Amino acid sequence: MRKILVIGIGAGNPDHLTVQAVKALRTVDVFFVLDKGSVKQELVDLRAAILAEHVTRPYRWVEGRDPERDRSAGDYVAAVGDWRRARADVCLSLLAELGDDEVGAFLVWGDPSLYDSTLAILDDLADRGEEFDVEVIPGVTSVAALTAGHRVALNQVGKPVQVTTGRRLAEGWPAGVDDVAVMLDAKCSFEGVDPDTWIYWGAYLGMPDEILVSGRVGDVAAEIRAVREEARARKGWIMDTYLLRRP
Numbered sequence: 682m683r684k685i686l687v688i689g690i691g692a693g694n695p696d697h698l699t700v701q702a703v704k705a706l707r708t709v710d711v712f713f714v715l716d717k718g719s720v721k722q723e724l725v726d727l728r729a730a731i732l733a734e735h736v737t738r739p740y741r742w743v744e745g746r747d748p749e750r751d752r753s754a755g756d757y758v759a760a761v762g763d764w765r766r767a768r769a770d771v772c773l774s775l776l777a778e779l780g781d782d783e784v785g786a787f788l789v790w791g792d793p794s795l796y797d798s799t800l801a802i803l804d805d806l807a808d809r810g811e812e813f814d815v816e817v818i819p820g821v822t823s824v825a826a827l828t829a830g831h832r833v834a835l836n837q838v839g840k841p842v843q844v845t846t847g848r849r850l851a852e853g854w855p856a857g858v859d860d861v862a863v864m865l866d867a868k869c870s871f872e873g874v875d876p877d878t879w880i881y882w883g884a885y886l887g888m889p890d891e892i893l894v895s896g897r898v899g900d901v902a903a904e905i906r907a908v909r910e911e912a913r914a915r916k917g918w919i920m921d922t923y924l925l926r927r928p
């Protein structure tokens with residue numbers, strides 16, 4: 682039986698890699714990589730550097746081109762569904778490179794359970810009749826890297842936290858929580874919240890370019906937007922995450 686490892690590699694710092702992940706990397710015959718184009722080459726390079734540091738046995742490295750998501754589509758959920766199916770098609774062709782009884786691996790940014798489609802894609806391929814075993818190795822999430830960078834707890838004592846997207850936050854503050862961790866926000870949705878809310882913001886967490894800003898939204902929102910735009914223009918891409926805490 683073919684085996685697929687889905688390995689969380691952490692959010693950008695090669696030292697986020699767990700001992701469990703390192704042990705798993707050393708059993709892999711074929712690494713599958715979805716290439717997002719030259720803009721995010723840095724993210725592919727980090728994966729290559731991880732392998733160079735930790736794996737000495739021979740392995741194969743198979744790349745597929747990550748399809749673009751239709752960002753103009755009105756129906757967001759349908760567009761993501763189409764995109765996942767297109768990614769599954771690419772992964773199906775990658776899987777053809779894996780021999781019987783070989784071990785393949787996807788190196789997943791952060792942790793595979795958080796806003797990542799690899800597990801859903803593998804379910805899709807299993808539904809299409811592909812046969813393989815799956816094992817998941819957890820990783821350090823960008824949310825954990827954010828709270829560590831700011832040296833704060835994710836939750837207030839005994840209180841719930843919601844993890845959501847910038848798109849959802851733009852629709853309104855979630856009910857029943859005072860603490861909201863926001864990911865996938867291309868539009869600075871924090872600008873729409875109560876200015877007395879506290880924000881812990883971080884970009885390129887764990888990486889040499891890490892930027893951290895915190896403060897009252899009313900005081901730091903403009904600074905974060907300016908820093909974000911400058912960094913994005915300079916590097917060609919940005920990944921940022923933030924925690925909002927209501928007073």
Ligand SMILES: C[S@@+](CC[C@H](N)C(=O)[O-])C[C@H]1O[C@@H](n2cnc3c(N)ncnc32)[C@H](O)[C@@H]1O
Pocket residue numbers: 692693789790791792793794795796797821822823824863864865866883884885886887888920921922
């Ligand atoms: C598709 S999700 C993947 C999340 C990942 N699975 C995790 O566990 O963190 C991508 C989002 O994660 C966040 N993110 C990932 N890595 C980050 C980093 N190094 N610094 C800041 N945000 C990051 C950003 O909000 C980005 O838009």
